[in-house]
Amino acid sequence: MATIVDVAQAAGVSVATVSRVLNGKGHVKPELRERVDRAVEALSYVPNSAARNLRRSESGTVLILAPNLTNPYYTHILAGIGEVAQNCGYRSFLCNTGGDIGQIQSLLSMLETHEADGAILLATELGAQWLAPYAQSYPIVQSSEFDPEVDVPHVSIDNAQAARDAMTYLLSLGHTRIGFIGSRNRYYSTALRMRSYREALAQAGIPVEEHYIRLASEDYSFKSGFQAACSLLSMETRPTALFCISDTLAFGAIAGAQELGFGVPEHVTVVGFDDVESTTMFHPYVTTVAQPCFDIGRRAMEMLGGLMRGEDVPREVVLPHRLEIRESSRRRSQELLDLTACLRPFNQQ
Numbered sequence: 001m002a003t004i005v006d007v008a009q010a011a012g013v014s015v016a017t018v019s020r021v022l023n024g025k026g027h028v029k030p031e032l033r034e035r036v037d038r039a040v041e042a043l044s045y046v047p048n049s050a051a052r053n054l055r056r057s058e059s060g061t062v063l064i065l066a067p068n069l070t071n072p073y074y075t076h077i078l079a080g081i082g083e084v085a086q087n088c089g090y091r092s093f094l095c096n097t098g099g100d101i102g103q104i105q106s107l108l109s110m111l112e113t114h115e116a117d118g119a120i121l122l123a124t125e126l127g128a129q130w131l132a133p134y135a136q137s138y139p140i141v142q143s144s145e146f147d148p149e150v151d152v153p154h155v156s157i158d159n160a161q162a163a164r165d166a167m168t169y170l171l172s173l174g175h176t177r178i179g180f181i182g183s184r185n186r187y188y189s190t191a192l193r194m195r196s197y198r199e200a201l202a203q204a205g206i207p208v209e210e211h212y213i214r215l216a217s218e219d220y221s222f223k224s225g226f227q228a229a230c231s232l233l234s235m236e237t238r239p240t241a242l243f244c245i246s247d248t249l250a251f252g253a254i255a256g257a258q259e260l261g262f263g264v265p266e267h268v269t270v271v272g273f274d275d276v277e278s279t280t281m282f283h284p285y286v287t288t289v290a291q292p293c294f295d296i297g298r299r300a301m302e303m304l305g306g307l308m309r310g311e312d313v314p315r316e317v318v319l320p321h322r323l324e325i326r327e328s329s330r331r332r333s334q335e336l337l338d339l340t341a342c343l344r345p346f347n348q349q
Contacts, residue, residue: 002043003311005302010039014298019088019305061091062304063107063119067099068219072276073246073293074122077144080297081120088305090117099123099185099218101130111138118304124150125186139307143300144291145187153307155299155317156189162289162321163193163243166271167200169287169323170241174332175269176206179232179239181225181249185218193245193273212239216249225252226259233260233268240268240332247272247279250286254328265330275324284327292319 008018013032020028021036028036039045062085066074078094085092093116097103110116111134118139124131128147134140135152146154170178180197183190198208214231216224225244229252232239242257244250250272254264262268264284272279275290299317306313 002045003313004045004306004309005311005313006043007036007039007045010043011035014084014302017087019309023089058117058308059115060089061093061116062301062308063110063116064092064094065097065104065107065119065121065123066094067097067123069094069096071219071248072278073248073274073291075277076293077122077297077300080294080299081143081301082297084298084301084305088301090305097123099125105130108134108138108140118308120300120304121145123187124152124154126188126191127186139304141300141304141307144296145189148188151315153303153313153315153317155296155303155319157291157296157321158318159189159192160196162273162291163196163245164200165321165323166243166273166289167197169325169329170243170269170271171200171204171206173241173269173329175239175241176204176332177209177212177237177239177241179212179214179229179242181228181232181242181244181253182213182215183218183220183245183249184215190245197243211235216252220246220248222248222252222255225249226256227252229253229256229270230260233257233262238268241329242268242270244270244272247274247276247286247288250288250328251278254284254286264328269329269332271329279324280326287326287329288324290322290324292321295319 004018008014017028017032018036021033064081082092095107108119120141120143122143123145124142124147126147128150131150131152140152142152142154144156146156182194201208214228216228229242242253244253250270253270257264257268264270272286272288275288279286279288296319303313
């Protein structure tokens with residue numbers, strides 16, 4: 001049986017456009033409307049009547065649950081969610097949960113009372129079996145962060161491959177002493193990035209030095225990135241490169257390096273993760289793994305819309321990432337290593 005996603009793919013338009021045509025809401029260009037109509041006819045698509053009947057008790061509101069709205073990573077994800085929600089006639093109720101499970105459960109109770117029709121969780125941690133009963137009864141999507149052991153649809157990038165790409169790049173520059181700045185949170189992405197860091201070193205025949213690993217705060221704060229970098233770069237045999245699992249941590253690492261008198265990338269290479277807007281606001285521009293944040297949010301809302309219409313949606317959507325090479329990285333230089341070794345005692349006074 002054809003779904004609205006099949007119709008959208010056949011017509012070469014978004015799910016939101018198909019929804020607007022079927023519901024007669026919003027402006028759709030005549031040529032797009034005609035393409036949708038042809039696809040509906042060709043696929044013999046029939047909207048789920050039960051789902052349509054349920055709309056009479058819908059609130060027209062979707063929940064978006066984020067742990068920390070000050071994190072710039074969420075900005076474009078929220079924009080993508082908002083665009084699709086608006087096009088489909090839904091209001092977005094954005095909630096800052098602080099990562100508190102009790103608060104998340106309290107907000108999800110709005111689904112039971114029909115105050116909201118569905119929810120997108122932006123930061124599901126590992127061990128989220130408590131989420132399964134909600135997802136069995138109500139439309140819920142995990143966006144960006146997810147628990148692979150819980151059967152709830154999710155959209156993300158391939159974090160393991162993305163981290164391998166970053167490490168492969170650092171190794172290609174000749175760096176063998178690579179520090180890792182992770183986080184104390186319990187996100188699956190954090191675990192995957194740490195695992196890829198270890199595996200990349202092992203595959204290159206480089207022993208994993210545990211003292212080159214630092215765990216920053218759960219929310220990737222600038223201060224914790226600064227402190228982690230200062231700790232690593234104050235070592236007698238310091239890393240020549242730092243792989244940070246978020247751009248905010250990378251910003252902190254650059255500031256920490258500069259505080260100690262090390263230039264970036266002259267004395268230490270720094271690579272981040274996410275590609276938030278501020279990576280190119282100040283020099284050095286940050287080399288980073290770019291996530292398609294707007295598309296992650298857009299796809300998550302399209303999936304949620306499908307669930308709310310009673311349609312089958314993919315359980316997993318993996319979007320492409322890319323490595324953005326900028327000013328904060330360069331090839332390892334032995335001369336500079338020798339120079340910074342001479343500078344270190346002065347920096348530590």
